[in-house]
Amino acid sequence: MTEVTLVQAVNRALRTAMSADPEVLLLGEDIGVNGGVFRATEGLLKDFGADRVIDTPLSETGIVGAAVGMALYGLKPVAEIQFLDFIYPGFDQIVSELAKFRYRSGGQYPCHVVIRSPYGGGIKGGLYHSQSTEAYFAHTAGLKVVVPSTPADAYGLLLSSIFDPDPVIFLEPKRIYRTVTGEVPEGDQRVPIGRARTVREGTDVSVFAYGAMIPPATEACQAAEADGVSAELIDLRTLVPLDAGAVLASVEKTGRAVIVHEAARFCGYGAEIAAILAEKAFFSLKAPIHRVTGFDTPFPYALENLYLPNAARIRQAIVDTVRAG
Amino acid sequence: MRRKVRTVRFLAQSYNRPPAPSGWALSFVPQSVPGRVVTAASATEIAPEDLGPIYRTMLLARSLDERCLAMQRQGRIGFYAPVMGQEAAQVAGAWALDPADWVFPAYRELGVALVRGVTLDELFDQFFGNSADRMKGRQMPNHYGYRDRNFVVGSSPIGTQIIQAVGAALAARRRKDPIVTIPFFGDGATSSNDFHAGLNFGGVFQAPTIFFCQNNGWAISLPRSRQTAAKTLADKGVAYGVPGVVVDGNDVHQVFRAVREARARALSGAGPTLIEVQVYRLGAHSTSDDPHRYRTDAEVAEWKKQDPIGRLKHELIEAGQWSEDQDAKLLEEVRAEISAAVTRTEAIGPADPLSFLDDVFATRTLQLDEQRHQLEEMLHSGLVKP
Numbered sequence: 263m264t265e266v267t268l269v270q271a272v273n274r275a276l277r278t279a280m281s282a283d284p285e286v287l288l289l290g291e292d293i294g295v296n297g298g299v300f301r302a303t304e305g306l307l308k309d310f311g312a313d314r315v316i317d318t319p320l321s322e323t324g325i326v327g328a329a330v331g332m333a334l335y336g337l338k339p340v341a342e343i344q345f346l347d348f349i350y351p352g353f354d355q356i357v358s359e360l361a362k363f364r365y366r367s368g369g370q371y372p373c374h375v376v377i378r379s380p381y382g383g384g385i386k387g388g389l390y391h392s393q394s395t396e397a398y399f400a401h402t403a404g405l406k407v408v409v410p411s412t413p414a415d416a417y418g419l420l421l422s423s424i425f426d427p428d429p430v431i432f433l434e435p436k437r438i439y440r441t442v443t444g445e446v447p448e449g450d451q452r453v454p455i456g457r458a459r460t461v462r463e464g465t466d467v468s469v470f471a472y473g474a475m476i477p478p479a480t481e482a483c484q485a486a487e488a489d490g491v492s493a494e495l496i497d498l499r500t501l502v503p504l505d506a507g508a509v510l511a512s513v514e515k516t517g518r519a520v521i522v523h524e525a526a527r528f529c530g531y532g533a534e535i536a537a538i539l540a541e542k543a544f545f546s547l548k549a550p551i552h553r554v555t556g557f558d559t560p561f562p563y564a565l566e567n568l569y570l571p572n573a574a575r576i577r578q579a580i581v582d583t584v585r586a587g
Numbered sequence: 588m589r590r591k592v593r594t595v596r597f598l599a600q601s602y603n604r605p606p607a608p609s610g611w612a613l614s615f616v617p618q619s620v621p622g623r624v625v626t627a628a629s630a631t632e633i634a635p636e637d638l639g640p641i642y643r644t645m646l647l648a649r650s651l652d653e654r655c656l657a658m659q660r661q662g663r664i665g666f667y668a669p670v671m672g673q674e675a676a677q678v679a680g681a682w683a684l685d686p687a688d689w690v691f692p693a694y695r696e697l698g699v700a701l702v703r704g705v706t707l708d709e710l711f712d713q714f715f716g717n718s719a720d721r722m723k724g725r726q727m728p729n730h731y732g733y734r735d736r737n738f739v740v741g742s743s744p745i746g747t748q749i750i751q752a753v754g755a756a757l758a759a760r761r762r763k764d765p766i767v768t769i770p771f772f773g774d775g776a777t778s779s780n781d782f783h784a785g786l787n788f789g790g791v792f793q794a795p796t797i798f799f800c801q802n803n804g805w806a807i808s809l810p811r812s813r814q815t816a817a818k819t820l821a822d823k824g825v826a827y828g829v830p831g832v833v834v835d836g837n838d839v840h841q842v843f844r845a846v847r848e849a850r851a852r853a854l855s856g857a858g859p860t861l862i863e864v865q866v867y868r869l870g871a872h873s874t875s876d877d878p879h880r881y882r883t884d885a886e887v888a889e890w891k892k893q894d895p896i897g898r899l900k901h902e903l904i905e906a907g908q909w910s911e912d913q914d915a916k917l918l919e920e921v922r923a924e925i926s927a928a929v930t931r932t933e934a935i936g937p938a939d940p941l942s943f944l945d946d947v948f949a950t951r952t953l954q955l956d957e958q959r960h961q962l963e964e965m966l967h968s969g970l971v972k973p
Contacts, residue, residue, distance in 0.1 A: 313761060318788070318791075319787055321784045321787065323750060323780040323781055323783075324750055324785075324788045327750030327751050327753075327754060328750055328757065328784075330751045331755035331756070331757070331758065331768070334739060334755055334758075335689070335754075335755040335762075336758065336762075337762075339754075354744055354747065355747060355751075358742055359742060359747050362742070364946050364949070365725060365947055367721075367732050368720070368723040369723075370721065371732065371734060371739065372949065404947050404948065428948045502952075503953065504954070506953060
């Protein structure tokens with residue numbers, strides 16, 4: 263076990279997968295010679311060669327479409343989209359093709375592509391280097407959507423994603439690429455897709471978050487202790503398939519829910535969590551569900567600290583929810 | 588090349604090599620680019636004994652069109668996109684491939700499918716969406732694929748298969764499989780992102796791919812002139828460093844040669860080729876389309892004079908290898924085969940109502956299990972009916 267950052271954990275997982283299986287290869291913009299703009303693929307070109315770490319032309323349609331073709335043929339491509347904000351030229355390939363190949367062929371053509379992409383705000387990236395649009399992907403049948411928040415999860419979930427039989431959108435919270443560190447195992451040690459992680463246990467309120475929202479949510483839960491509130495924090499980790507059992511079990515215990523994400527609120531992923539709780543845990547609820555989210559605006563550059571949920575807002579929501587009933 | 592995968596048969600009679608189609612009124616002159624038109628001089632010819640089976644396959648495709656259009660009007664199938672006018676291009680183009688090559692079709696590739704060995708029963712299973720359909724009743728007619736025939740399942744978005752074929756070609760090269768990939772697409776697709784990405788990646792990575800563009804003159808209601816200001820679609824290859832060739836798609840020989848040459852080139856490591864196959868969509872875009880809104884009968888009539896089936900038939904008759912009597916008998920035989928397939932497949936029951944919840948993922952998620960259970964209850968109580 264060694265202590266690494268989240269982005270280093272991504273790098274290690276790629277290295278482990280590529281060492282274990284010659285059919286794993288990477289493609290994307292600036293991932294080879296440059297090692298990726300965030301250095302997620304640093305050193306891999308040197309160790310695995312240009313056949314397996316492929317610097318592509320600047321075309322997300324091309325990256326995703328080529329990865330789809332490779333996967334149809336049987337390889338295990340891991341595509342990097344430099345920023346989630348740039349994924350849209352490849353959106354048709356993701357939504358119409360990648361997500362539907364298995365289905366539309368009656369199971370003849372599985373299409374196991376992993377698309378890694380840094381997402382989210384807090385790095386002064388403005389409109390086009392900050393967005394958190396996981397809901398688009400979660401809404402599309404046929405895609406798994408994974409969002410780690412720790413180096414260990416980034417490592418174990420990325421390995422699971424690469425060897426998963428289905429396409430995976432693997433969203434990396436770039437704001438905490440280097441601010442969180444932790445131990446990662448050696449070798450092919452996977453974290454299963456589809457299971458939430460309890461970050462801390464509590465009895466008064468359940469807080470659901472993922473990705474870069476885990477650090478402020480953790481801080482908020484700790485701070486809420488001073489308000490006499492025992493908050494449970496669940497890191498969803500996998501948005502699709504959702505660990506609905508963990509969500510429901512927590513709220514059945516605490517009777518209250520606060521949902522945190524940095525994406526816009528309207529039709530955000532939190533709306534689905536709230537709906538599931540309303541449908542299936544209504545009689546356990548003691549207070550209205552509270553969402554702490556980004557605003558229903560494009561992502562603002564200079565005022566990003568106002569847009570992004572912070573520990574203070576989350577703490578306030580926790581306290582308000584507990585006091586509401 | 589002898590075909591391993593084929594269901595089409597022709598008469599046991601053997602053919603002498605036919606002469607060039609001198610008697611055929613070749614009013615159609617491709618908008619050729621000097622030096623880039625495939626000529627007979629550099630050609631690999633169709634094996635003489637294959638001309639019969641090629642003709643039969645073309646006739647089968649034409650007869651399927653007729654039957655399916657009628658069945659759609661009768662309400663027996665929901666949709667159909669006819670291939671009429673593109674039979675020579677598709678059958679000869681596919682004939683030039685090896686069974687191990689990977690075909691990435693659009694939704695109008697009936698002729699290609701027949702050459703790849705897709706059976707009449709399989710086609711009608713798909714058109715009916717019955718329980719034998721390999722696509723499990725999930726796709727509109729004409730959207731099918733058969734992994735064991737290396738015929739990748741298509742979709743409706745235009746051009747998406749072009750870049751996918753490049754990815755598959757790179758994968759094949761990585762595995763050292765001596766095959767090519769060949770996306771089939773139309774003139775409209777040359778305006779798509781995916782055409783650009785496909786040709787660009789194909790050129791950069793020198794992918795063993797053949798870009799098979801059937802310029803049939805119309806993308807639904809838009810003429811070829813509204814897709815690009817380029818003189819030919821083949822010209823578009825230049826900017827990608829991909830050689831482009833223009834061939835007369837009503838001539839099986841030209842199409843065959845062009846594909847064979849592109850295939851040899853691709854396998855030699857010299858990279859992809861863009862083949863613009865000039866044809867004409869004699870039918871409507873689909874059964875949902877009325878071409879009278881945007882083109883004249885006179886234009887269609889003019890192109891019918893170059894009907895690819897009539898042209899090959901003429902060539903065979905001129906060569907003394909075929910007769911009108913034989914032709915009438917063959918047509919009858921082909922139609923009877925189609926009728927038999929329709930009778931067999933129409934009797935097969937519909938897809939299992941619960942099956943549409945499968946294959947979203949390799950295994951059903953808890954959410955899908957729950958929804959499957961809900962559907963089961965709704966079916967049981969009669970709340971919903973297939």
